[in-house]
Amino acid sequence: MTDDLTLLYRTMLLIRRFEERVAELYTLGKIGGFCHLYNGQEAVATGAITALRPDDYVLVYYRDHGHALARGADPKRVMAELFGKSTGLCRGKGGSMHLFDVAHGFLGGYAIVGEHLALAVGVGLAIKYRGGDQVVTCFFGDGAVNGGMFHESLNLAALWKLPVVFVCENNQFGMGTPIAVAMSLPDRLHEKAEAYGMAHDVVDGMDVLAVRDRVADAVRRARAEQTSTLIEAKTYRFVGHSMRDPAHGVYRTREELEAHRTQDPLKTFPRLLKDKGLATDEDLARVDRDVRAIVDEAVAFAEASPTLSSAEIEEDVYA
């Protein structure tokens, strides 16, 4: 298997295996607070983030474990953060929704729907002001598109010609609300960029290669011409909105879920690799073994890490 295909498969599988353990550990009470899993959407973060340079920037909504891992954050420190341990990425004070890793240009997970689009615009402005050629990529859900911050942010990004790639992960639900109940023109989400004269694109978010290629186009444009793009990645989450809301049946049928599961990138991508003779069963099994070992090591690290003392808890608090 070539290095770039291995990277794509390995990253998607790491996210899946990591979060399978997160779900177990949450149920055991080892992880608390809000916790939103990315199960089903792995091809979006993986494809998009592998199209970036190491000095580019990434901002994400609260469903952020996968993006942090894809960006190269240490799985041990991500897991420790979820445990609330002092060895976590944010010393255990951010938790699941607020991962942050400056060393990898990962400028945060954000819990307020749509808020970080404005922050991404600010990062884009900073890049331009400093005369850099980095790009900022901002991930958010379809729910954010109905909020004012989406429109304010696209307006300024287009007006000021900023190198921002907005990636809307259209998983077709905002919590338990189907997109068509909440959004006008739900089948034309990406066209909303037209209102701002911004380039836009739509891609199959279950196809990691397509996501990588289309985001790469937008990134090239942003770097060369300092222009923004809105990309809609059509995807689907296989689990509940969050660990506190694991409902499947209330707002979607079992049949709908199972139909989407046939498009699971962790089934379709390895099948494609095998069909094209690009990977053997042994190649794929080796990646799975490696990834499971990384996750085991991350859990052991988080378990063994110290909890914060009361003095540490009071540090970094501004009043």
Ligand SMILES: Cc1ncc(C[n+]2csc(CCOP(=O)(O)OP(=O)(O)O)c2C)c(N)n1
């Ligand atoms: C401004 C704001 N309003 C409401 C909420 C509560 N809330 C949290 S997640 C969510 C759904 C957002 O759905 P979407 O943007 O499609 O992302 P998804 O969870 O589907 O990935 C809502 C309404 C919030 N966090 N922020």
